[in-house]
Amino acid sequence: MARNGYAQDFDLIDVPGYPGMKMVREAALQLAGACAEYWMETGDKPGILETFRTIATQKHYAATMKPGTFARPGTSNHGLGRAADMDRPLNSYRNWQWGTWNEIAKRWGLNNDQGRATGANGEPWHYVYVGNPQNRATGREMDDMANLNDTLNATRTELTWLRTQQDQEAAKLALVLQIVSEGFTRVDWLRARMDEIVPPTLKMADDVLEPDKPAS
Ligand SMILES: [Zn+2]
Numbered sequence: 001m002a003r004n005g006y007a008q009d010f011d012l013i014d015v016p017g018y019p020g021m022k023m024v025r026e027a028a029l030q031l032a033g034a035c036a037e038y039w040m041e042t043g044d045k046p047g048i049l050e051t052f053r054t055i056a057t058q059k060h061y062a063a064t065m066k067p068g069t070f071a072r073p074g075t076s077n078h079g080l081g082r083a084a085d086m087d088r089p090l091n092s093y094r095n096w097q098w099g100t101w102n103e104i105a106k107r108w109g110l111n112n113d114q115g116r117a118t119g120a121n122g123e124p125w126h127y128v129y130v131g132n133p134q135n136r137a138t139g140r141e142m143d144d145m146a147n148l149n150d151t152l153n154a155t156r157t158e159l160t161w162l163r164t165q166q167d168q169e170a171a172k173l174a175l176v177l178q179i180v181s182e183g184f185t186r187v188d189w190l191r192a193r194m195d196e197i198v199p200p201t202l203k204m205a206d207d208v209l210e211p212d213k214p215a216s
Contacts, residue, residue: 002080003055003074004055004073004074004075004076004079004080005053005054005055005056005057005058005073005074005076005079006054006055007022007052007054010024010052010080010081011024011025012024012025012028012052012081013025013028014028015028015031015032015035015048015051015084016028016029016032016145016146017032017035017036017045017145017146017148017149018032018035018048018051021048021050021051021052021084022051022052022081023051023052023081023082023084023129024080024081024082024129026129026131027081027082027084027110027129028051028081029137030108030109030110030129030133030135030136030137031048031084031108031110031127031129032137032145033108033135033136033137034046034101034104034105034107034108034110034135035048035145036144036145036148037104037107037108037135038100038101038104038105039148040144040148041100041104042097042100044097045148045152046086046087046090046101047086047087047088047090048084048085048086048087049085049086049087049125050078050084050085051078051081051083051084051085052078052079052081053076053078053079054079055073055074055079058070058071058073058074058076058078058079059073077114077128082128082129083114083126083127083128083129084110084126084127084129085123085125085126085127086101086125086127087125090124090125091124091125092124093122093124098124105127107133107134107135108133108134108135108137109129109130109131109132109133109134109135110127110128110129110130111127111128111130112124112126112127112128113128113130114126114128115127115128
């Protein structure tokens with residue numbers, strides 16, 4: 001029998017779209033399907049904080065964290081590669097995103113039942129793959145996930161480019177403002193010089209040249 005928390009005892013794979021987040025194959029594929037559907041529906045890629053947990057990590061948590069917040073080593077669904085902890089905003093019952101996510105997750109065979117029953121306030125983020133899904137992951141969801149990842153990366157690249165452009169425009173604008181400001185300084189200097197050298201009678205013409213200026 002597979003021992004809870006011992007990676008070599010499980011057929012672990014990365015959750016597609018989440019490098020390093022390992023779960024047992026079926027749970028990983030189903031979670032990816034749920035994430036892809038949520039992503040397509042809301043436009044936001046769900047974040048995953050933790051999936052498979054080794055026995056060493058579980059022991060560490062149990063020993064260092066608040067009592068009752070972590071399962072006894074050897075009993076966690078994380079140690080079976082069947083649980084995933086979701087990131088914000090899917091970590092609070094108060095967030096509307098949680099409800100949307102919860103409905104989708106259930107269709108893919110994941111639920112928060114264990115999470116809700118944990119501690120005084122529950123663990124909204126904790127999802128366990130329990131099987132019997134309405135939706136089954138096929139190659140299509142994996143393609144969807146790959147496409148969404150490509151789109152996200154392309155958007156990030158474009159955003160970086162746009163920011164660079166924006167920075168360049170800002171630099172140009174700063175240069176123009178500097179030139180204009182130097183121009184004004186020069187005009188002020190010329191006005192001062194004019195006041196010094198032009199006879200008072202001729203200065204009348206200056207008022208005529210600026211019709212907007214109210215007559216004094
Ligand atoms: Zn958890």
